[in-house]
Structure formats: C-alpha cells, structure tokens
Amino acid sequence: MRAAHAGRAMTTRRFADLVTGYGFILPSLALILAFTFFPAIFGFLVSFTSWDMMSPTRTFVGVSNYVDLLGSSEFWHSLGVTMYYLVGTIPITMALGLALAMALNRQFAGVAFFRIVFYSPMVTSTVAMAVVWLWMYDPISGILNYFLVKAGLPPQRWLGSIATAMPSLIIMDIWKYVGYDMVIYLAGLQGIPAHLYEAVEVDGGGRWSRFRYVTWPLLAPTTFFILVISIINRFKVFATVHTMTGGGPAGATEVIVFYLYKQAFQYFNIGYAFAIAYILFVIIFCMTLVQWRIGKRVHYQ
C-alpha cells in the first residue's frame, strides 16, 4: 500500500518535472518552429511555384524552377565563385589560426591581450566591419593603396577590378575568421597531454617531430570540426558581398547566396530563390555527410 502510494508520488513528480522541462524550452521551441522549421517547409513548397511573394496567386510549376536552375549558367557561375571563395579562405584561415594558437598556447605577459585582439573581429558586426574595409580598399583615398605607393608598389583597384575583387573579399574573410579558428585550436592544443611531447623529446625528436607526430595527429578532430564549420559558414557568405561589391564587378563576386538574394528581391522570383536555397541545402548536406565519413577515420583515442 505504502509502496503503491510512493509510486504514484513518483509519477506525479516525474510529470511535474516534464512540465517544467518543456515549459522552459517552450519559448525557444516555439521560436524555432515558427522561424526555422515553418519557413523551411513553407519554402520547400514554394520552390515548386512561380510567385513574387506579393501576388495573392501562386502558380504551381512543378519542378521547372529546379530544371531552370540546373540549366542556368548564372547558377553554375555563382557556385564556381562560391567554391573560389571556399578554397581561397578556408586553408589559409586554418593554417594561420593554428599558427597563432601555437604561438599563444604559452604563458607570457599579455597573452590574454593577444588572444582577445585576434578574436575580436569575430564579434564585430559584419556590416560595420565591411564598411571600414570598404574605406581601406578605396582605390583613391584608401589606406592600403597609401601604403602600397609608399612602398613603391603600384596601387590596386581592389574591389573595383574583376581580378582583385574576390581576393580582396578573401583577405577580409581570413582576417575575420582567423581568431575563431585560433580559439578552437587553442582548446585542442590544451587537450594534448604533455607526456606525449616528453616522449618525443626522449626519442630525440625536434620541434618538427613534435608537431608532425603529436600536435597535428592529435588535433585531427579539431581540424575536422573547424573544416566542417568553415565550409558551412563560407557557403553562406552574404553580408560582406552585399555591402562591399553587390556581386560585381561583372559578377566576379556573385556567390550563391547573393544570387539567391537577387532572384528573391530584385527579380521577385521567390519560388526560384527557394529552389536555390534547397539546392544549397542539398550541397551542404552532402558535403557534411562525406566529411563525417572521412571524419570517422581521423578520431584518435
């Protein structure tokens, strides 16, 4: 009798726990449902229609948005531009991030200051930062050309030329993300047990051996994590392009999300824009799957 009573009390308590738990997540759950899941599903449906987001009628067009998209040279161009951006930014950012992490993974006066300095671009508003870089890149009054000329080098057109517009965006991107990669690598480095380095020293290994046989292999999961996050983030690059180049000159910086934006808000092809979004989703999803498959092989225990 007493046992049964206790059992019922437990159930009530468990129920109360449940209510509490769900009560706490309800606000964020509601927001996620309303602003992430609903638009995602709604967008998928809209991608099969021709719609300008304003007209009360949505015409069902089947898969024709997807067919048009895959046959559009502009879509493939924007995908190529995005790849250029990925390849231009990710390896250098990661290499610099690792180098900085190794340099700052020691105790010396001012180490916290340097860590903050390198990380600070990450927490700066992208648009505000882009405006500052716009000034720096200005071909007439920009500080970069001022230094180039001072050093006896020819001034550059930076964002104003087809050849240098993308490299200019890449330089800025590296500057922004290097601190993020650095922080993650720092965490990774601090997880490497000191006795492994001692073992290398005992075997007579130098700095390179320490890096080659301990640091790099043990950082593999960290490297892998940064790579996955970087690819996803770089695929979604938009604000800097929107603020600094508008996709130009002559489409040289028209990354895929900017192409999507143009279709949605300049051409008013919302259905087509959602089709781009879904293709982008599929690409990122596939790349992440491949990465996870490779990733299983890089986890050292």
Add this chain to the structure above:
Amino acid sequence: MRIQAGRSLRTPWRAASALLGVVLLLAVLNAPAAGQGQVSIAFWHAMEGIKAPNLVGMVRDFMRENPTIKVDVTLQGSYTDMVRKVQAGIAANALPDLVMLGQRHGIPQISDSGRLIALDGLMTPEDRRDISPALLKRYTWKQKLMVMPFQISTPVLHINASRLREVGLSPDREPTTWDELVEFARRLTRDVDGDGRIDQWGFNTHGDVAWHIYAFIYQNGGDLYGPDGRAKLDSREVVEAVQFWSDLVHKHKVMPPLAHAGGTRLFVAGNLGIFQRSSAFIEGGAAQIGTRFDYRVGFLPKKKIFAVPNGGGGLGIFRSTPERERTATALFKWLTNTRGVARFAKETGYIAFRRSSIALPEMQAFFADNPRDHVAAQQLEYARSYPPSYADGAVWDGLETLLERIEADPRADIPALLRELNIKANRELARSR
C-alpha cells in the same frame, strides 16, 4: 542522483517561473491598442541623407494644419530596402498607409498584390494636363495609375566649369552632341603631374550605370522594350549606345574603367570635368563643393535626339480602413498638389514636375537664384519613359553586369552579350506572366 532530488524539490517554483515566462512572451507579442480621438496613419519613405528632414518637415506642417491627424513617418532606407519591407509587409499584413516607392523597384509586383489603391479616381482633368503623360506612363500598370510621381529626377551633366576654362573651353556651353562630349572629355583628361597616370578625368557616370546607358540608348533613338512589351536590347541602336560607352573607356580613354563608385569623390575633389549623375545630387553636390570650383549643370548631349530616362519615384496608398484611406489620401494630395510639389522641389532639389508648380512666382524666383535646378526642370521635357515591366529588375541588373564586363574587356563581343541579355530578359517576362 543527488542533483536529481534537489531539482525535484524546487519543481513547483520552476514550473511557475517557466509558465510566467510564457505568459510574459505572449503579452509582449500582443501589440498595444492605438490611441483614441485621433486618426493615426503610417508613412514609409525612402529619402535618405540630407533630404529626409525636408520631407519630415513637410509632414509636420501637414499635421499642424490638421491637428486630428497623426502621421507616423519613418525612413525605411533605400528604394531597395523599401521594396523588401513592402514584400514582407504584404506577407505579414503590416503595411503603412502611404508609401514612397522607387520607379524601378517592383511597381508591377506590388500592384499585382492588390494592396495598392488605383489613383485614377484622385486625378482631376487638370492634374492630367499638369503632368507629362510620359511621366505618368512610368507609374501606370495594367491601365491604372498605381503610384503618383513625387520625387522626380533625371540624369544631368554636372560640370566643373573651372576646368573647362582651364583647358580653353567656354564655361557657358555644355557639350550638346556625343562627338562634342568626346571632344570636351578628351581635352579635360590630363596627366597634370607628369607621372604617366591620369589625374584629371574628362567624363564619368555615377554608379547607377544602367540608368545612364538608358540615356545613351534613348539618345540614339533606341528603346528598352518594343511596342509588344518584349525586351529589345539586341537592336542596332542599343548596340551602338553600348559601343559608345566602351569607346569612352577604351578608345577615347576619357572615362576611367570600373570607377563609377568613386565618381562622386573624383568630381567633388575637382578631378572630373563632366559627371553624369541624377539631378537629385545638385543640392548635395553644391554643399560638398562649396566654392572649390565653378559648379554648373547642363543638359545631356544628343546623338539622334535629346532624351533622358526619368528616375526617382512616387507615392502610393495602401488599402486599409475607409477612415485611414481618407486620411492617407489627404496627406497624399497635400504633398502632391501644386504647392506641395513646388515646396518639395525647392527644399530637396527634386524636379518640380507639375507645370502649375513651375509657373508659381515663388518657383520662378527660386529658379532665378538656382540656375542648376532650373536646367534639370527644363530637361524634364525630354524625359522618356516606358511602362513598368516584370523584366525591369533583370534588364537593370543585366545591363549593369554587361557594362562592367565591357569596361573590363576592350574586346568583349557587345552584340553577342546584348543578344544573350535580351533572351534572359524575355525569359524573365515569360516566367512572370
């Protein structure tokens, strides 16, 4: 386990506070009710920078004359920002009562939403006589006037007359033909310090290059669309106009390639002889230039004819309640009547597009003191326009990209690029229909 027990003890309090959170969230989501006794309307505008206070000042005066009306006037950013917000507003059913739209920013699509009130009923026969039909055509969609011209501009030549004098040209005469434009620009393009790089350029346009090529196309007797509404960008007239643009950069070397974004700075600094940009820049330009040089304004030159595209935009009224629609209409009429247009033109530098406004003695006096504004108003006679089209965005964006390509590449195949763009524009039309 111990943690688990601790949590259970505080369960009622946690449940209560979680519920309280939800209730508060719901309370925030419920908007407060509007005030009573007054009619409140919202007016979204797109007058950025120094022109914003002028418009807000006008609205304030309107409220002073109509104490029962409260106008909530807010800047929504550029025309591009505005159309995005209207798109969202339509979806969310949260539109203002009065809206300022750009002439090339989605008027067909916004009209198709059915939310804008057709303005033909508000137009008297006098209004029709007072405003050029070419201008009204740009705002007429499916035979209905959807937007009333208000902030009207055209491109003009902003001229550094001091430089003209320096190179032996008369400061009182602007180039009137394409050939003269080249001739002027050639003499104005100079390497002053002898380092082998050009320091003073002859000619440039502002960054809205598509608008400026429209001018060249019209001047060459061409058009963007044919009578059937289909894009006609592969015509000989358009090819020649784009070729002329390319020649200014590559053959005559009087226009710096891909440097339109820096055009304003170059001009204001005194290093650009002739700058083709909107007449809406006159006020701001004069303020920045000050007495640095003799700043004048001239007509655009002609090839076959004098012609300029019209720009800027106008005001539309969104459907709401009869009371709010009446109130929005009152403000709309107050702003766009003869006096409203004249005052707005005087204060902001937009063009007084009503003949009756121009005829006002105060406007004539203003023109006497501000010859630059007078030139812009006179040039309106040559303003060309075309009915809004679903392909406007594609044509604008496509021409912009195309001009960037030809400026970067002297050997670009202009006819082929235009053929390709024409197909793309017509595909856009087909998609939207």
